Amino acid sequence: MQEAMYYEKLSSKKVHCRLCPHHCMISDGQIGLCRVRKNIQGKLYTLNYGHLSGIAIDPIEKKPLNRFMPGSHILSVGSYGCNMKCLFCQNADIAREFKITNQYTEPRDVIQSALDHELPSIAYTYNEPTVYYEWMIATARLSKEKGLKNVMVSNGFIEKEPFEVLAPFIDAMNIDVKTYDDTKYQSICGGRLEPVLETIERALNHKIHVELTSLIVPGLNDELEKLDVFFKQLYERIGDLDIHISRYFPRYHYDEPATNIQLMLEIKERARKYFTQVYLGNVR
């Protein structure tokens, strides 16, 4: 365990975590919404520091990033926990229902592994990397020193200050935009749209290469007229970014059938009115 960054101590051994927009107030002995930050006697600790749920070599297009170092491979790493709680979570075994292993991995070991395999980059992915912020920034700092690139695959739900400190070490991001409907963002995903849009803007201000992903989930974000309005608003606010329209499959607490492929094609066409590069994901 490592003491967490971005929190303040309050009276009665309570703490206030400021890493993400949830701003959890955590009593002694309790954990935050992400389930990996724990208050132990008035100090906040990160429970997942260096505890990896997965490490693998992927084509970078799998992140998905289609226009950042295309054709290259990347070392992907992930841990446990998430600061959203999507009912349709596609990775619930590491994001929501998990048991952290005791196996600890040092940042330098991951970097050495990337160098040994002659990989030019490392991806912080699989679960939401914001909730393993301390380990991610330690690794990203070191990896930059070794000439590697860093990629963050994220839901974008991170507070301004920690993001601004992290951003100089990040070269590319894929940011998941869950839905255009803020009420559903809150009720189905446990997040909010505006902080995610702000993270996209901040990343672009830092000249980070950004691509967006939208998992099309029946009943969450598949209304064509609303998508038209959203794509227009998104374009007007952030400009022409690459968009990945991804196919949902029933998982976790959501059992609607997988997204209809004809519908995905229709959504792709509508997105292309505003965005030059629109891709389908999770389809053959």
Ligand code: SF4
């Ligand atoms: S990072 Fe975790 S503990 Fe901190 S505010 Fe977000 S959900 Fe709460």
